Amino acid sequence: MEDSWEKHCCGIVLKTLADRDWQLVEDQERFTADICAEMRQRDITDTTQERTAIQRAVMRHYCVIMHAACSGSSVSHQQRAFRELWNYLFPIALYKTHDAQLAQDLTQQSLEKAWKHLAQCQDSASFLAWVGMILLNEVRDWFRKNKRLPADSVDVITETEMNRSEDTPEPELNQTPASPGSVEIDQVINDDLHRQLLDAIEKCLKDPRQRAILIESFLNERGYKEIAEMLNLAVGNVHVLRHRALRTLRKCKVFIKSLGDYFK
C-alpha cells in the first residue's frame, strides 16, 4: 500500500515536471522523495485535491531550484532557468494582452527586470508568483501609458469578467455559509450595533452575492479563492462584486447612519 502510494506520488511529480518541461532538477530521486515525504504528512483524502496539492508542492520546490539557478554562477543553468521563466510568463502575457508581439515585448522586459531585482525576491519558494507579479505590473504600466485602460481599471475588468461568467449558474446562496444571518455570522455579530450594521448591509446591497462576499471576507476572514469556490465564481468576479458592493455602501444612507452610530 505504502509503495503504491509512493509510486503514485512520484508519477505525479515526474509528470508535472515533464508537462512544464522543467529540467533543472539534478537529483530527481531526492526531489520526488522530499515532495512525497511532505505530502505524506498532510492528511488529504480527496484524490483530486491530493493531485493538486502535489502539483503545488512541485512548484514550490522547483521555484527554489529555479531561483538559485537564476542567481547562480553556472551559465548553462542560468540560461535554462530564464528560458523556463519565459515559457511560464509568455502565455500569461498573451492571455492578458491578446497580442503576440506585445506579449513578447512585455515578457522580455519582465525577464530583465526579474534579473535586475532578483535579490528583492523575499521567498524563493514563491519565485514564480514573484515574476508573475513583475509581468502583471509591466502589463498594467503599458496599458496605462498607452491609455488603453484607465488608471483604475477595476470597472473595465468588471464588464469583461462579468460577461465571461454569464454562462455560470447563479449560486444557491441559501445553501452556502455565506448567507447573512447564518450561525457563523452570529458568532461574530454579538451586539446591537453589529446587528444594526449587518441589517444596513442587507438593506443596501440587493445582490446576495455582494452581501455574501463582504461578510465572508471582512467578518469571516475568508480569502478570494475560498469565496470564489463557495459562490461558484471566478476570483476576478469576486473582486469586481466586492468593489461594487463597497461603492454601493459608500452611497447608502442606511449604512452611513448605522456606521455613524458607532461614533456617538
Place this chain on the structure above:
Amino acid sequence: MQSIHQVIGGLFQMIAASPHSQIRQKLKSSEADILPTPIRQLARAVWNIPSDRKAHTRCRAALAALVDAEMDGELALFDASVREHILECNRCASLYVELLEISLLDLFGRLPRPSSFPSPDLSFLEALHG
C-alpha cells in the same frame, strides 16, 4: 447678495459637515479604534482610506507569498497585517486578485497555450559572465 467667496466658503462648510467627510475624518483618526476590527476594515475599504506607506510597501513585497499561501490553503497562517492591508487597500487587492487568477489558471492548465513560443533575448545575462 452673497459674494463668490461666501458661496465657496459655504460650500466648503457643507462638504465638511457632510456625513461622508465626518466619517472619513474619524476613520483616519484614532477615533476609528472604537470600531471592532472587521467593521473598521470594512469602513476603511468603503471610504478607501489609504494605509500608511510602510504597510503598502510591506504588502507589495509579500504579495507573491500571500498568493501562494492562498493557493495552498494556508492563508490564515500568513502575516495578519498583510492580510488586513489587502482588505483595506483596493489597489493592492486588485493586483493580488490578478495574480491569484493567473496562478489558478496556470495550475489547472486553463491558460491558453500558444502554438509556438518565441525565443527570449538573454543577452542581458552576458553582462555578468562577460
